[in-house]
Amino acid sequence: MTDDFDDSFSEIETDAFDAAPLRLTVDLGALADNWRDMASRSGKARASAVVKADAYGMGIEDCGATLYHAGARDFFVATVAEGATLRPHAPEARIFVLSGIWPGQERLVFANDLVPVVASEEQLSFWMGLMAERGDHPFALHVDTGFNRLGLSLDDALFLADDVTRPASFDPVLVLSHLACADTPSSPMNRMQLESFQQVVAAFEGVESSLSASAGIFLGPDYHFDLTRPGIALYGGEAVNGVANPMRAVAKAEARILQIREAKQGQTVSYGGTLRLTRDSRLAIASAGYADGYHRSLSGSGIPLREMGNSGAHGFVNGHKVPIAGRVTMDLTIFDVTDLPANAIRAGDYIELFGPNMPVDDVARAAGTIGYEMLTGLGLRYERQYLIEED
Structure with missing residues (x-):
């Protein structure tokens, strides 16, 4: 490695949040508003x-x-x-x-x-x-x-x-x-x-x-x-069963899409080959898994919850809701993006795991759990960004 390379490399500055494989945005203004709401109630x-x-x-x-x-x-x-x-x-x-x-x-x-x-x-x-x-x-x-x-x-x-x-x-x-x-x-x-x-x-x-x-x-x-x-x-979590949640979302968890791959009808997806594709498909591979609190029980197939007829979880990317394909793995989750326009998604984009567009309690229900567990189970790999409340 030459000194010239070292010098040029050191000049590259990238915001850690923008470059992170996983990121968590915490809206502190929403947090404060939620406390004021509960204080009023x-x-x-x-x-x-x-x-x-x-x-x-x-x-x-x-x-x-x-x-x-x-x-x-x-x-x-x-x-x-x-x-x-x-x-x-x-x-x-x-x-x-x-x-x-x-x-x-x-x-x-x-x-x-x-x-x-x-x-x-x-x-x-x-x-x-x-x-x-x-x-x-x-x-x-x-x-x-x-x-x-x-x-x-x-x-x-x-x-x-x-x-x-x-x-x-x-x-x-x-x-x-x-x-x-x-x-x-x-x-x-x-x-x-x-x-x-x-x-x-x-x-x-x-x-x-x-x-x-x-x-x-x-x-x-x-x-x-x-x-x-x-x-x-x-x-921002639901407090009462069966009632519309009045609280503002505070947390948004996102994962970078590492690859978009083409897969043929009849091929299988993820561990166990529990999903066999019924059409030619496009699959987005996101950098989040159960080591990051994105539970294996969210999987689209191959787990007991799916066998009982409950649907798997979805992500949200560029205005579109997309389902998980196959099993969630330790570090990676596969999403089926076949129905998105070809120019609507590319490698490097971020997919929302839960947040304003994917309420954490909806995601938790797909996993057979509650929003408390989704929030408190976040792993250590999320780069955090705090949105400051404006006075």
């Missing part, structure tokens, strides 16, 4: 922002800063490490840690002024011991009202509220629970859990309360209490 309650799982795959730093700028002053994360990452971007906010606290996490909790959500007798005992040594620090109490996941049992929580022997340092800043079936408004579980939580709120008089995540907000004022916890709705 929360009525008299304050709206927090749930940014766990790297802000549902969108990036906790940029999304956290945007939501803080939009007005969020209460945040929920899943882990202490997520809280520590968020803290510089939400400097005056309360950051609640849904998994609580365990031995060895004290330094991060106190250094970043995090609020652990105590969810079990073991955590409560550990926390009370810490408070006895260190002095008071805010914490929240999670009560299970029928989900049978995290939280003190209803009976234990009510007993604790009335226990005159409890430590003076037992003074939660929030009691919370979580609805199991809020995405199905007609479910009787919603009313059952509401009535149980109302007992908790009455027992912990004067302590702020929170029951509803995104779907619960849509159930109405009875479910709002003092603080709501919108999550999936902020990122």
Whole structure:
């Protein structure tokens, strides 16, 4: 390799996003608008922002800063490490840690002024011991009202509220629970859990309360209490089954088309040869696969979901919706672009995997899953671009 070649090569400047095999566009303006929408729907309650799982795959730093700028002053994360990452971007906010606290996490909790959500007798005992040594620090109490996941049992929580022997340092800043079936408004579980939580709120008089995540907000004022916890709705996902989604799309995932190839009638496509072409076809090979969170279950053929009669997923390219051909593979997915005009697509173009033209929940349904999993399952290979909210 000559020095001349090195010099000429170094002068070539290409934007990383424009050159990326995979790219993810995150519309921070849409994110902020969605939070303001959910804050309005929360009525008299304050709206927090749930940014766990790297802000549902969108990036906790940029999304956290945007939501803080939009007005969020209460945040929920899943882990202490997520809280520590968020803290510089939400400097005056309360950051609640849904998994609580365990031995060895004290330094991060106190250094970043995090609020652990105590969810079990073991955590409560550990926390009370810490408070006895260190002095008071805010914490929240999670009560299970029928989900049978995290939280003190209803009976234990009510007993604790009335226990005159409890430590003076037992003074939660929030009691919370979580609805199991809020995405199905007609479910009787919603009313059952509401009535149980109302007992908790009455027992912990004067302590702020929170029951509803995104779907619960849509159930109405009875479910709002003092603080709501919108999550999936902020990122443009569907919160309620069978209802038109009012939220703006936030994420657009795209893959570069690496090759367009001609294939003859009778030939097979992808692993297993599960698709046999019934016509001469044009196939676009895109640089995304299940290693990138584009699930194998999206395949157009050769998987159980297709054998049960459910249709496979589509991509969107240059104004056209195109189906997946054959099986999705680890790094590549094949799309049938035969019906597009010959000049409508070429190698190097990008195909939308999900986004404004391919709603993430529609794509998720083709995979037999939900939008949450599509967003949080994005791999590490996407080059990200953030569209900044205009003041």
